[in-house]
Amino acid sequence: MSQKDFRDTFLNNIIDFLWRQWSAIGVLGEARAKESWVIDPEALLVLTLDIGRYEPRLFDEVMDWLVTNGYWIDIQRLRGILRESTDETCRLMGAVSEFLSSQGLERKWNNLAKLCYKNIPKEREPLFKLRYIEKHIEGIAGIPVDERFLKYKLFRTLLTPSKKSREVIPTAESNIRFMLRALFGVGSRAECVLYLLTHDAGHPSEVAKAIGLSVRGTQDALIDLSKSGLVLTRIKGKRKIEYWLSQERWWEFLSKGSYGEIKRPVWLDxxxxxxxxxxxxxxxxxxxxxxxxxxxxxxxxxxxxxxxxxxxxxxxxxxxxxxxxxxxxxxxxxxxxxxxxxxxxxx
Known part of the structure; x- marks a missing residue:
């Protein structure tokens, strides 16, 4: 197999995988099978920014999804993921945030756009890449350029959302994260409960690492949740407090079904x-x-x-x-x- 074919195999399968993930939460497309794991929209978005440059239709459909469903996105988690990402990924997120701010979503995305406006190269480049070809044709005279992306030195034609994306269905098994955000709000409480629903128990530091939020914020959220009496604490080891909950009661409440019959989604980092x-x-x-x-x-x-x-x-x-x-x-x-x-x- 040639190097090109080998890379194509990887890229095509990852793109296919991304399409399935996004289709499961409302992007226009067909999800061929239900996913068995909890979908993470923030991590999914960051990977799509990079890989989507090789699949323009996927990239633009995700932009359309964000216009319709962007209120589900946890900006704090997104910022945490971006801190560990490359300058290139951060620049892509900045351009996307600039676009979303122009769609009447300025309050949510404007600060992120400003945060990502750093280390911008002097020369502009096409947003979408031809596979493994270094030279690109920038465009055709007369076709409008999207100034929101050009601000970040990314060249593309004008992006106009079709608004055909469906709203997220939070009751689907793999969309449990969205259901919890609907119940507790977008933020650390929903993420903490999700972790405890998919693990036996957790110490604040390990929960924080897994959900991508600060230890202090995670600990405060767990303390507040424990005051309800539905999230419990116990001592493990030398005065190490860990948090847990009755998964049977919680899952039956969330799914309105018998615990033994519930298909619980799997946690993946x-x-x-x-x-x-x-x-x-x-x-x-x-x-x-x-x-x-x-x-x-x-x-x-x-x-x-x-x-x-x-x-x-x-x-x-x-x-x-x-x-x-x-x-x-x-x-x-x-x-x-x-x-x-x-x-x-x-x-």
Whole structure:
């Protein structure tokens, strides 16, 4: 398999995966199957900013979704994820925030647009990329340019939302995060309850790390929730307080069904997982210029280790990631098969 075909396999499957995730929460499209995990819109958005540059229709449909459903987005979580992201990703988020501010959503997105306006390059570049081609045609004379993106040195035609995206259906299993945000408001309380619904218990520091919010804010939210008597505390180890709740009672209340019959979605650390996938893509672009099979397989193994670990911890039944026993010259094939089985379907 050529390097180009290999990268295409990864990119096509990740794009297909992103389409399924977004379709499940209202983006115009067809979700082929119900997802078995909790969807994380903030982490999903950040990965889509990077990968969506290779799929303009996905990028624009997500912009349309944000116009309709942007009130569900937790800006505080988004800012936390962006702090660990590249300047390029932050610039993309700034342009998107600028666009959303122009759609009557200035109060929510304007500050984020200002925060992301940093380290802007002097030269403008096309927002959408031709796969693996460094030179781009900027546009055709007479076609209007979107000044909101151009402010961040990103060239694209004028974006006009179609407003065809559906509103999120919070009662779907994978959309439990949205249901909790409807109940508790967008913020740390909803995230804390979600974590406790999908884990036996949690200490404030580990909960904070998992949900992508500050330890102080998470601890304050857990203390407030415990005052209700429905979120409980217990001592673990040397005076270590952890929080927990009766999952049976909570799930029956939220789903209006019997606990034994409820299909509870699985928690995945999408922040870490999507960050790892971004690194895998960066590695794939990097090794395209590398001839050594050993270096290629070594870089891919390092990048994929995080991906495999996150899925393994979730309990989801997936094939093992290609291990050290795979010879360097065979690693690309093993890696390709893993990606197809986990994230998508072969074209």
């Amino acid at each position: 999408w922040i870490a997982l999507f960050e790892a996938l971004s690194k895998v893509w960066a590695v794939l672009l990097e090794i395209g210029k590398t001839k050594s099979e050993y270096i290629k397989s070594s870089k891919l193994r390092d990048a994929m280790e995080i991906v495999g670990n996150e899925f393994a911890q979730s309990g989801i039944d997936i094939p093992p990631i290609p291990g050290r026993g795979v010879r360097p010259e065979n690693y690309e094939k093993a890696f390709r098969e893993f990606i197809i089985r986990v994230f998508g379907v072969e074209e």
